[in-house]
Amino acid sequence: MNDLEAEVLAANAAFYRAFATRDVAAMEALWASEAPIACTHPAWPVLVGRRDVLRSWRGILENPDAPSVEQRGAVVHLAGDAAIVLCRELVNDTPLEATNVFVREDGAWRIVHHHASAVAPNVRERLTGGDAFSEFGGRN
Amino acid sequence: MNDLEAEVLAANAAFYRAFATRDVAAMEALWASEAPIACTHPAWPVLVGRRDVLRSWRGILENPDAPSVEQRGAVVHLAGDAAIVLCRELVNDTPLEATNVFVREDGAWRIVHHHASAVAPNVRERLTGGDAFSEFGGRN
Numbered sequence: 001m002n003d004l005e006a007e008v009l010a011a012n013a014a015f016y017r018a019f020a021t022r023d024v025a026a027m028e029a030l031w032a033s034e035a036p037i038a039c040t041h042p043a044w045p046v047l048v049g050r051r052d053v054l055r056s057w058r059g060i061l062e063n064p065d066a067p068s069v070e071q072r073g074a075v076v077h078l079a080g081d082a083a084i085v086l087c088r089e090l091v092n093d094t095p096l097e098a099t100n101v102f103v104r105e106d107g108a109w110r111i112v113h114h115h116a117s118a119v120a121p122n123v124r125e126r127l128t129g130g131d132a133f134s135e136f137g138g139r140n
Numbered sequence: 141m142n143d144l145e146a147e148v149l150a151a152n153a154a155f156y157r158a159f160a161t162r163d164v165a166a167m168e169a170l171w172a173s174e175a176p177i178a179c180t181h182p183a184w185p186v187l188v189g190r191r192d193v194l195r196s197w198r199g200i201l202e203n204p205d206a207p208s209v210e211q212r213g214a215v216v217h218l219a220g221d222a223a224i225v226l227c228r229e230l231v232n233d234t235p236l237e238a239t240n241v242f243v244r245e246d247g248a249w250r251i252v253h254h255h256a257s258a259v260a261p262n263v264r265e266r267l268t269g270g271d272a273f274s275e276f277g278g279r280n
Contacts, residue, residue, distance in 0.1 A: 036217040038226050040237050043260035046226045048215060075188060077176040077252065079243045080221035084253050086178050086186045097180050099239055099255045103219045112217065113224050115239045117257030120183035 005076040008083040008102055011109035015100065016071040016089075022061040028054055032110035035103050040115040042096055067092040083109065095119045145216040148223040148242055151249035155240065156211040156229075162201040168194055172250035175243050180255040182236055207232040223249065235259045 001009075011030070018026035031037055031054065039053040040046045041060075047053045060066055074087035082103050089096040101113040141149075151170070158166035171177055171194065179193040180186045181200075187193045200206055214227035222243050229236040241253040 035219060038215075038217060038224070040226075040239060040257065043258065044237075045228075045259055046237050046239075048226065075178075077178060079175060079219075079241060079252050082219040082222035082241075084178070084241055086180075086188065086253075088185075097184075097186050097255070099180060099186075099253065101219060101222075101224055101241065112219050113226075113239060115237070115255050115257070117180070117255070118183065119185055 008076045008109050009074055011102055012074055012085045012100055015111055019069050024058055024061050027057050030111055032103060032105050032112045034105055035112050038113050042116050042118055089116060148216045148249050149214055151242055152214055152225045152240055155251055159209050164198055164201050167197050170251055172243060172245050172252045174245055175252045177252050182256050182258055229256060
């Protein structure tokens, strides 16, 4: 892993830390403020633009019934001067697949797009069992 | 819309044309050959790397029961020298949300990541009815 990839993984970890600790200010600071942003929450239509994306996150993080979240197994793909992180989320122990796209703003990696979606029940047991994904491309 | 955005939308349209016409050669040519690629099909774990991603598409396109697909309502967000397309898919008339990420290779936009996921049944009727999404960020 090179330095750029490590920086992106740190930004991705900060995103999930803000999510897990319900830190609205940290979450808002992690989203890009200049580049256009979008977010596709599980089973929902995409939200486009800061107003709707940040409002959705405030709603999630301020909800007393907000789920627990853990992040596992991130892979970084640099794409020009953007970066794509592919990782698994455990939301109330339910596995989701996440795509997070980052760009640099003022020297820091900021998220411009988050897309999370559920995994079919018939493959879930493999995903929560430990070394899943190896048959799907070598990610562990 | 500027020229770059129009080019990206043309590449996105080519991706869905290859999908709809089950054109394996066109689909393979649309994926990046130098940049790392990944693909998250609906309800499935992410596939990482050319071997697994292209194998999955061959499996889909060569399947005589492959679903019909139409693409609607694409929005482009430039992210540095990558580009993110957010669009809706109608797969056998079931609405899915898609994220497609493109980079330039040899002067052409090539796809490096596709993530598609189903929309919850309780919002589907709005999505198939016509001017959906306006309440979710103004996309029509």
